[in-house]
Amino acid sequence: MTSFCCDLIPVPVRDSHPAEHRDPGWKLFGKIPPRDGPIKDPKSIQKVESAGPGNSTSPRHGVRKNLDFEPLSTTALILEDRPANLPAKPAEEAQKHRQQYEEMVAQAKKRELKEAQKRRKQLEDRCKLEESIGTAAQIWNLEILPNWSTTCTSRRVRDLWWQGIPPSVRGKVWSLAVGNDLNITHELYSICLSRAKEKWRCTPTHSVEAEPEGPGSSDRESSLELIKLDISRTFPHLCIFQQGGPYHDVLHSILGAYTCYRPDVGYVQGMSFIAAVLILNLDTADAFIAFANLLNKPCQMAFFRVDHSLMLTYFAAFEVFFEENLPKLFAHFRKNSLTPDIYLIDWIFTLYSKSLPLDLACRVWDVFCRDSEEFLFRTGLGLLRLYQDVLTTMDFIHMAQFLTRLPDFIPAEQLFQHIAAIHMTSRNRKWTLQKDPERGSPVLKR
């Protein structure tokens, strides 16, 4: 009974406490209109504001209220008369200086006003973008994902998909779209990982005079070494995959587990980027499942097995659509003997994650998950189309350099418009996969 009373008593006390302190507290949030506070509060805000030093009378006050910014240069630039111990300026000069001063201030104000407007516009755009991402995420979560099998091919979903999957559902959508034909379970991942860890334990960390026991074993060992080295070279600017970074061990585990899952493929450069992008969007085991299934797609298998004749088949198919879509640029490339392997190898091996800014690469991945390999080559053509004008002015080495190191800033919307303008049909022929499971090479079908 007593404890109940004791519990009761503090409640009103606690409640009345903030009420007393509310007024000074509101000063902090002076600009935010109180939603459900007492009506007298806004008045006290005004009081606090107008009590500020010299604000109420200055003509700037009105400007400030409207724009929410303080014109810095006008406060920093002060026109003063000459010190008293010096002869005063002639009236004409003083007049001229005042005029110049006013012009400068006016100009500075104008510039700042412009900047403030720009900032506000940026903020508005960002809010709008965030809102649209929020709405899209809701649609994906509530409408599309629960009914995946029936909705995923609908027109509306495909359109939404093209606009980019919201980051919060991206991993889930990728997983569903890539599928799990290999039926990999979380347990299988654990088994592969523990096998990999065993191997790492057995391999001496560094032996200078290690006798190679044959091509096979030395290869595997060097692939382990290569994984270590490549991990530190994967998105180095993000600083999360490097030694000591939060995702270093995760990336190491997935790549190691894969070499145990597919020893015939092993580790090939470029894989670390694919695994890294998946890790950024999925939990470890799910990332591994998506990774293994993704690499099992015909195009990825051809490349990661380094099957050169198949790779050349892909490049040849790419060139058919290149010529069809961009005949002028195609002729220019041909004249300079710039062949697609020079730039496509990087793009296809890493699914653009090394070549494009990460957020843009993820958008390419989105549609790649929807349209599969065809979209990778379509993206390549979209990039060539986007930079067509600048490329036609370049010679071989500059083109090669440009395409192997794309600009840091690539306008996303523009790129996607150019990709959309690429048609993957050539004289009624389409990019189709040969049905032969052994050699899933692209063929052009009528």
Next chain:
Amino acid sequence: MDTQGIPSLHFCRVCTSLVTRFAQEAFGKQYKQTIGLDFFLKRISLPGNLNVTLQVWDIGGQTLGGKMLDKYIYGAHGVLLVYDITNHQSFENLEDWFSMVKKANEESEIQPVVSLIGNKIDMEHMRTVKADKHQRFCQENGLVSQFVSAKTGDSVYLCFQRVAAEILGVKLNKAEIEQSQRVVKADIVNYSQDAAARTPNPPRSSMCVVQ
């Protein structure tokens, strides 16, 4: 490949660290992976006010091989075969690489000047490839012999300059060689912290990157 009077030389692949060191005069402590090809352009000068533009094709990627490699090597004026003096396997692989270079240019009118380059001389204490082995390979095959450190930048500029001079039949005198030897500045690398820096290039990233 000549462009407007300036002789332009087309070089082939070096290990990535050496090329970046040469092209950007910086040794990336965490440089990027080369998956396919990388291209660099660099102007160097030779005695007699001779300016040369070098096109360097870095074929460091593991994912290239066979037919494609032949294509990239064909027609090159110079080829730099780089191995790691602390890794014997990387030296042994060069023999295959050298025969591949010879084969690729069998039908070409110009035969490339080939240079054998031992990298990582800053790690002399860990050397596993003896210097006389290196010299013998050079003599037997008529290669330009050089030693560099991509990390410290030691002799990197000279290495490109010497091959360019050899191709164009220009003689470099001793004073010029000495001057070039210190062109590329060194920077300090924290050995204990940076695993990538400790092994600047994998054993394969010399000329032997392709299996």
